[in-house]
Amino acid sequence: MIRTGVFTAVAERRARAALGGGMLLILLAASGASAAQVLNPSFEATYLVTGRGLLPRDWTYSRDTTCFSSYCSSSPGLPSWWKTDGLMSVGLFSLKDKPVTAGRYHYLYQEGVDLTGIGAIKFDVRLSVLPATYTGPFEHFEASFLVDGVPLWTQTVGGVYLDQEVNVAGLGAWRVVNGWVFYGHKIEMRITALDPGTFRANYWTQWDNLRLVEGQPTIPAVVALDPGTLNPASNGKWITCYIELLQEESGPTYDVRTIDGASVTLRGSNTEIHACTTGDEGWATAAANADNVADFDGDGFLERMAKFDRAAVQALVQPPQATTVSIQGKLASGKLTNGALTSGIPTTGLWLEGKATIRVLDNHAKK
Ligand SMILES: [Ca+2]
Numbered sequence: 001m002i003r004t005g006v007f008t009a010v011a012e013r014r015a016r017a018a019l020g021g022g023m024l025l026i027l028l029a030a031s032g033a034s035a036a037q038v039l040n041p042s043f044e045a046t047y048l049v050t051g052r053g054l055l056p057r058d059w060t061y062s063r064d065t066t067c068f069s070s071y072c073s074s075s076p077g078l079p080s081w082w083k084t085d086g087l088m089s090v091g092l093f094s095l096k097d098k099p100v101t102a103g104r105y106h107y108l109y110q111e112g113v114d115l116t117g118i119g120a121i122k123f124d125v126r127l128s129v130l131p132a133t134y135t136g137p138f139e140h141f142e143a144s145f146l147v148d149g150v151p152l153w154t155q156t157v158g159g160v161y162l163d164q165e166v167n168v169a170g171l172g173a174w175r176v177v178n179g180w181v182f183y184g185h186k187i188e189m190r191i192t193a194l195d196p197g198t199f200r201a202n203y204w205t206q207w208d209n210l211r212l213v214e215g216q217p218t219i220p221a222v223v224a225l226d227p228g229t230l231n232p233a234s235n236g237k238w239i240t241c242y243i244e245l246l247q248e249e250s251g252p253t254y255d256v257r258t259i260d261g262a263s264v265t266l267r268g269s270n271t272e273i274h275a276c277t278t279g280d281e282g283w284a285t286a287a288a289n290a291d292n293v294a295d296f297d298g299d300g301f302l303e304r305m306a307k308f309d310r311a312a313v314q315a316l317v318q319p320p321q322a323t324t325v326s327i328q329g330k331l332a333s334g335k336l337t338n339g340a341l342t343s344g345i346p347t348t349g350l351w352l353e354g355k356a357t358i359r360v361l362d363n364h365a366k367k
């Protein structure tokens with residue numbers, strides 16, 4: 001029997017470019033280069049573009065300078081000179097007295113960034129208004145940092161923002177664009193007009209010191225156990241576990257269909273119990289299928305269902321106290337092709353973890 005409402009509220013979901021849909025095709029074979037890196041991440045290497053100034057090597061810049069421009073700040077003493085690493089940053093800024101429409105933006109990006117083994121990208125940003133004699137606040141524009149076209153960080157208030165961080169765990173080496181698979185990811189900085197108008201100042205966004213932070217953070221999961229209270233007198237064979245993956249405000253969205261059922265365990269009291277993935281029941285498989293992945297509680301988001309041997313779990317728990325157990329599991333490397341999971345890309349073996357409490361009725365104490 002499926003209970004509804006067993007999950008706590010899951011907030012801050014964000015949509016991300018879905019992997020489903022059309023046929024996924026490998027466009028490029030894996031290159032030998034696997035070390036994750038961003039080229040010229042501190043914007044120190046530049047070249048001169050006449051009429052534009054110093055532009056950073058290895059980055060592709062917007063050539064539309066109707067109402068925006070960009071260059072690397074390189075002159076100590078000028079109000080635009082700001083950096084947090086080395087001598088220079090790169091500035092993307094609006095041009096004063098030039099009409100702009102809402103939604104129009106100016107960009108700088110780098111493609112082909114392998115994020116294998118990378119958990120986060122960090123960077124420093126300043127939002128400011130120039131000339132310095134203009135005393136108004138930063139307004140009308142937004143700074144944003146995008147990965148594969150998805151804004152993972154935005155800021156609209158003037159100030160200096162150090163060590164900003166976006167979560168890219170599990171993105172790995174590949175990205176999918178319209179069903180095609182490309183080697184490496186696209187990292188992009190933008191200034192975007194929020195309001196239409198002609199403004200009397202230059203609004204600057206300056207970027208410096210991009211860093212790839214290694215690591216694979218655990219994906220938080222919401223888990224529900226049914227039953228959550230065990231009656232030793234019951235003859236039930238299983239404890240059913242529903243796993244939902246939490247999505248952070250920024251960062252990738254993970255798919256419960258990529259959970260490897262054979263890796264799912266319930267842990268407590270130094271004991272590890274594996275989920276059942278063998279037998280005649282349709283749900284008892286390592287791979288996702290219609291029996292073990294569904295929106296069981298009807299909240300619009302899928303859960304992976306797994307079952308544990310009830311007697312084994314009961315042995316972990318001493319009545320009458322509630323015992324906290326940990327549910328862990330691994331997201332298989334996988335891609336979705338027409339909704340079916342096959343081996344390959346792009347998720348790369350991330351772990352999920354969620355906690356739940358179990359209670360065992362103390363039948364002896366009742367007497
Ligand atoms: Ca720099």
Ligand SMILES: [Ca+2]
Binds near residue numbers: 294295297298299
């Ligand atoms: Ca659900």
